[in-house]
Amino acid sequence: MARKIRVLIAKPGLDGHDRGAKVVARALRDAGMEVIYTGLHQSPEQIVQTALQEDVDAIGLSSLSGSHDVLFPRVMELVRKNRMKVLVTAGGIIPEEDVPALRKCGIAAVFGPGTSIEEIVKFHKDRLGRRS
Amino acid sequence: MNYTTLARSIIRGDRKAAARLISVVEDEEEGYGEAMDMIFSASGRAGVLGITGAPGVGKSTLVFELAKGFRKEGKSVGIVAVDPTSPLTGGAILGDRIRMSELSSDPGVFIRSMGSRGGTGGLSLQASATVRILDALGCEEIIVETVGAGQTQVDIMGLADTVVVVTMPGSGDEVQSIKAGLLEIADIYVVNKMDLPGSMSTAADLRAMIDLVEDWKGWKPPVLLASASGARGLEEVAGSIRRHREWFSDPEAHMERRASQARKEIYDIIASGILRAISSAVTDEEMGELVRLVAERKMSPYDAARKVAGSALPGADLYKAL
Incomplete structure (x- = not known):
């Protein structure tokens, strides 16, 4: 049987905009993946606990509120603390100058506005190397 | 590994x-x-509660409220929430956690979302194994939420000690309630969204259906009105679950149900195991060729099935089975 790629799409913090997150979730679903969507207003602790219970291969963090530079590194810290092997990417409104710091803390890719859906799907398929 | x-x-x-x-x-x-x-x-220590019903009746919200109730009693809780897998792509959006996010960082709660994958009865084929794993992990109460179920998706009966069927006002007339299937398997009925018009008559229809049966053999399913999101009627639901569990806990008296659950699980394990073993006996190319021949009507699907099964089970008389 083919192993299925499982992805958590998460909205950390108080940001209330999830159209983009839902579009990405839908696209990954259409690519044959199982996508867990938790809804808005999640704390980094909730996100990492969810990822752990759901045994996901990847986490997609979406933020449009500017709090990424605090919340995303906190997620990475908890991922490491729990010794999880998980691919973490980010999306939303993230200024260019913040990208290097996010990459440095372990975020594998930052998908800004204008990124094509195909690119996000391909990135996950390539990096996770599983059929789905 | x-x-x-x-x-x-x-x-x-x-x-x-x-x-x-x-x-x-x-x-x-x-x-x-x-x-x-x-x-x-x-395993074998956890109480297993099944929550089923049509899409949008409030199953996830009810699961969340019941889980909070168990937590107040100091019990650890496992939740298995099944959502539909796309029959076209194999993908799924698993969104039951949205209604339960308050519980996701509680160390006494373990929530697992599952796609229904091959399952057609409202559960994933692997849901019972998942329940066992959470039981062995130490969850004292396990709640299983099915996909939004239609009339014949009754697999939950084979898994849960107590089945709660959730419905809501306006979900059909009297005749719907006497049809076979989902509405036959409830230990407890919950008419959710009780503040909507028609909740009393929906409950009355269900009660009339229940009253048609003369002998309920010790447990007559109650029909309860509730509003899961408004936190109304939940005490009564929890109370009925408790009473049903006490009634069901006598193993002698309920051997019949346990036996039918065991029979189903054995057959499910055989079916998925044999299918796996047989499928792996042919290559993707061989299978593709058979699929093409059947699709072009050059071969009967029975003949194709015998060819595949024959390569895994040489010598078996497949004309008897297939």
Whole structure:
């Protein structure tokens, strides 16, 4: 049987905009993946606990509120603390100058506005190397 | 990866190991049978509650409220929430956690979302293994939420000690309530969204249906009105669940139900195992060729099935079975 790629799409913090997150979730679903969507207003602790219970291969963090530079590194810290092997990417409104710091803390890719859906799907398929 | 090591970690309470073994079983990777034997020996303590009903009636919200109630009693809770897998792409959006996010950082709660994958009866084929794993992990109460179920999706009956069928006002007339299927399997009925017009008559229709049966053999399903999101009627639902569990806890009296659950599980394991073994006896190319021939009507699907099964089971008289 083919192993299925499982992805958590998460909205950390108080940001209330999830159209983009839902579009990405839908696209990954259409690519044959199982996508867990938790809804808005999640704390980094909730996100990492969810990822752990759901045994996901990847986490997609979406933020449009500017709090990424605090919340995303906190997620990475908890991922490491729990010794999880998980691919973490980010999306939303993230200024260019913040990208290097996010990459440095372990975020594998930052998908800004204008990124094509195909690119996000391909990135996950390539990096996770599983059929789905 | 040695799955028996995972099983041992789970029995010691390792949540990450539990999450991993559930994935192994879901993906039907080879060789987890021995680990599941160990899990089986360490399980059997949890109460298993099934919540089913049509899409949008409020199952997830009810699960969330019931789980909070169990937490107040100091019990650890496992939740298995099944959502539909796309029959076209195999993908799924698993969104039941949205209604439960308050519980996701509670160390006494373990929530697992599952795609229905091959299952057509409202559950994933691997839901019962998942329940066992959470039981062995130490969850005292396990709540299983089915996909939004239609009339014949009654697999939950084979898994739960207590089945709650959730419905809401305006979900059909009297005749709907006497049809066979989902409405026959409830131990408890909940008419949710009780503040909507028509809730009393929906409850009355259900009660009239129940009253048609003369002998309920010790448990007559109650019909309860509730508003899960408004936190109304939930005490009564929890109370009925408790009473049903007390009634059901006498193993002698309920051997019939346990036996039919056991029979179903044995056959499910055989069916998925045999299918796996047989499918792996032909290559993707060979299978593709058979599929093409049947699609072009050059071969009967029965003949194709015999060819595939024949290569895995040489010498079997397949004309009897297929």
